[in-house]
Amino acid sequence: MLPRLRLCVLVQGLTLLLLGPACEASSLGLTVHAVPLDSDGGNTVRAHFTAIAPAPCPDLTGLCAEGEDCLVHTTSLPFNGTKPTPGWCVRQWQRNVPSNYTGSISLGSSTELYVSLRAGPKVRENSRRLNHPAFVALPPPLRARVDCPHHFHLSVKDLDGDRVRCRFAQTDQGECVSCPRHSFMELDEEKCMLTFTGKAAAGTYFIYLMAEDLIPVPKNIHIKDNSPLSSVPVHLSLTVEESLTRCSDEPVASDDTPEMDSTLYVLPFQEVKFNIHYMSVLESVSEMAVVGPPALFRVGFKSVGPLSTMAMAWVRSENKLAPLLPVCFAANTKSLQSEPRCVWLYQREMKTxxxxxxxxxxxxxxxxxxxxxxxxxxxxxxxxxxxxxxxxxxxxxxxxxxxxxxxxxxxxxxxxxxxxxxxxxxxxxxxxxxxxxxxxxxxxxxxxxxxxxxxxxxEIVMPSDKEVFGEYSFEIQIYLPGEGPMANFTRSPKMRTILRSSPRTRRQVRSPSESNTTPAVSANTTSTGSPPIGSKINQIDLHVMSNCSIERAELIVSKCVESETEDFQVSTPILNQGCATSNNTLEIITTQSNTRIYRLDLEKIETKGSLMYIECTVNLCITTLPSQNCPDLCSRSFKSGNMVNSVFTKSYVVRSDPVSLVYTTRAPSASNTTSISTTPPATTTSTTSTSTPAQTTASHAPGQSSFVAAGLILTTLRITLQNFFLY
Missing domain, CATH: 2.60.40.3210 (Zona pellucida, ZP-N domain)
Structure with a gap:
């Protein structure tokens, strides 16, 4: 314990536990949570505003006037995202306003919010207490695709147990300045369910709603006048994007992710934690988009192949926030978004x-x-x-x-x-x-x-990659089948298909007799049995390797592409999310956890030239317990715990110089490689030398590696390590 500390004393409550949006097109979202103030009979409410503004994020000056009961929530953990472009950020503040309030609010110089709020005051007959308007959770900016229908469930709660209904805002009622009704958006008012029909051109659209609370009435009882007790604004944005993928390809949350609309009860100074996990077969998750209360921690974001995870935590300190706090999240890829999901943090009221x-x-x-x-x-x-x-x-x-x-x-x-x-x-x-x-x-x-x-x-410091994995590097080597340092595995290989099938990935081990293991030679050969110069190579073995010496470290290859140009402006996938993109690629089974070997059938790969370049995305993984396994990216039978209970390096890219697709000359019997650094050098240099009978380009700078492809042109692999994400 710290000596001679003057400890501040706090005793937190005793509980007998009885069992408008409106806004202009520059805003991407808005909700207002209104809490009536007993001090003036509910004529004033504390309005908690959450707004989403497009990047660049506006400042918060001008939101609170001097002497006004107003508070701007600044945080070192801002909520922001990159999708849809150009990105967005969340701004949160609270302000005492009349219970029936209409006005415009400026966020910076470019974002105007028009707010229409009708919150009472009304005293409930059943409890003789002031009525609480409904709470509506604000999801991250919504995304959809042309011709892909999609449902968007709005998460709503009511402290009084009232029924919540959602409807489109009306201009003639003063609920918005201009709120057009889109023919491609449908609304189930009773379920607060929005439906995008898919019949919209690419672009960004804005949806203006009002959420109302009504006294719940049994279906068999008819009340002539059951008018809403209050109305609060909800403003959403929907970005429709072009896409060539199937409508069912969005990321999917795993069973360990909290259920939609679930509630987590929070006592004073209690910490609540939960993890979110997603599976995205088509594209890797690039970000977890989150909108939540101030000081919500988001840590440990990992995205490896189709798997992604992140942990969230919140500590209830003394605050003036609303009693119900929503946390909404969605997984974004380059062109896809998961179904948004919201959970609620309920700050229990403590008695004196x-x-x-x-x-x-x-x-x-x-x-x-x-x-x-x-x-x-x-x-x-x-x-x-x-x-x-x-x-x-x-x-x-x-x-x-x-x-x-x-x-x-x-x-x-x-x-x-x-x-x-x-x-x-x-x-x-x-x-x-x-x-x-x-x-x-x-x-x-x-x-x-x-x-x-x-x-x-x-201070909590995550160990660095070097502390966990030691000094390590990656390299790619290309050999003809049955040659190279792993020839004992490739000469008579056991291979497995790594094509993803539905509903379950097929994991078939093929015997040497079933595999196409014929030598990679052309049909025409010379009298000595060697293929003629210029003939096409039929097969190559792609070796992706790491020199990590940690015994339990496993190499994970999540993506490989080939291109005819060095800039990879146009590329064709070989592996995606750890799976082969066609039956032209098989994985050769080895006993080496730091090496992955893939046999490529070049006869079925459409290339126009005689050269190609290869680029792979790699990670190292160590499980926290020896009895566990690192996730198999090309399997639907994995458990999300494999992701959480594993430690990963950052993602790195390994890129090659040109690989010849035709025979040029006989190569030396062994490859000549140099090690690489896991930190990319600021600049690189290379020297060229001539040898007989082949020409080589040898690298002498950190971050590069050379190799000899047996039977191929002797080339050099230049390794570029690019940090994709930090966690």
Missing amino acids: LPAGTELKCEKTEMTLVLPIASLTNINMDELQLNSPSCPVSYNTTHLTARISLSGCGTKTVHAGSELVYTNTLQSVRPYTMVSRKPVLILPLACRIPGSQVKGPHY
Whole structure:
């Protein structure tokens, strides 16, 4: 523990747990969550605004006037994305406004928001409390494709349990300045479900809705006037893109991703965590687009072949946010988007502690004293801390507990700039017991101001690739079948198809007799048995290799393409998402985890010239437990846990110099390679020398590698390592 710290004391509440958008075309989204203020009878609401603006992101000046009850949420973890282009960002603020409010709000100099809000005040007859308008979650900017129908489910919640209905905004009601109805957008008002028919040209469109809450009425009861209690604006954008892919090719969330509309209850200073996982067969996920509350952590984004994952966490600190906080997310690829999904964080309301309650925070423990007279109908024997190993004692007047800051289940979280130790005193009953008696949930917290937090407590550093994998490099080598350093595997190979089939990937191991393992020679040969100069090569073996010496490190190849030009402006895929793109490519099974070998049938690859270039995207992977396996990218039987429980390097690109597709001369018997650096050099140089009988180009700079293709022209592979993403 830190010596001589003056600990700020906080006791968090006692709970008896009873069981307009409108905007102009420059905005990409808007929601307003209105919370009525009891202080003036609901004539004023605290309006929580969330808006999505196109890049470049506007500043927040001018949103709050001097002396106004207004707060702009600035964060070191901004919500932004690149799709649709040119990108977007989220701006959030709260402001006290009249319950019936209409006005224009400027975000920077280019984004105007027109807001129409009707939020009461209305006192509910059933509870005699002020009515709460509906809450609507704002998804990231929506994307769809021409001729691909798509449903967009809007996630809605109501604190009063009212029925929520969505409808299109109306200009004549003053709900928007100009809100055209698009013929290709349909709305199921009762389900708040938007449907894009697919019959729209490529472009960006804007949708203006109003969400209303109505008192729920049984279907067999008819009420003549069941008018909405309130109306709040919802503004969405839909970008329609051209695409040649099937309509069913979007990324799909796995079972471990939270369900749509699920609710996570959050106590004071509690941390909630969840992971999202996606499978995208056609294109790799380039980003996880997220819109959520301020200070939502998003860490560990990984995208390897068809697999992608990211972790999210949020700590409830003291805040003036709405009681319901949506977190919406979607996986974006270059041309596809998953179905947006939203979960809700519910900040439980805490009751006031009874007089006489005391919590003392000391250097190594906190001490709780609680009058039991206030705990009506609470079974004292059911009360325990996070860990039952720490006893809770009581007498006829008070309950006491001594809670270690390093034990008793005490947790440490970071809330803003503070370090917080938390524990919970709560009723715990056997699973088999059913009771209507109330239970107690008492969050306890000791806070250390950020100015007093020193040392390693406040910084989490992810280990670097070098610390996990050591010094490593990648290279590509090309050989004729049965030649090269892996000849014992390629001479009489066991091969498997790596074509992705539906609904399950076919993983067939082929015997040497079934495989096409004939020597890569032309039909015409010389009298010595050697193929004539200039004849076409039929097959080559593509070796993708790493020199990583860690025993459990596995090489993963997620993508390879070939091109007739060095700039790869026009390319043809060989591997995509770890799978072959045609039956022209088979994988040769080896026992080397740091090498992948692919046999390419050049007779079926359409090339116009006599040269081609190859580029592959690679990673290294180590599982956290020896009993686990790194994910097999070309398999639908994988579990998302394989992704979460594995450590990956960054993604690197390995690119070759020209590879000859015809026989030129006999090559030396062994390849001549040089190692490469995993850090791309700022500049590279090369020298050229002449040897007999072939000409070579040898690299002497870090980041390059040369090789001899047996039976091919002796060429050099220039390795370019490009960092695709950081996590």
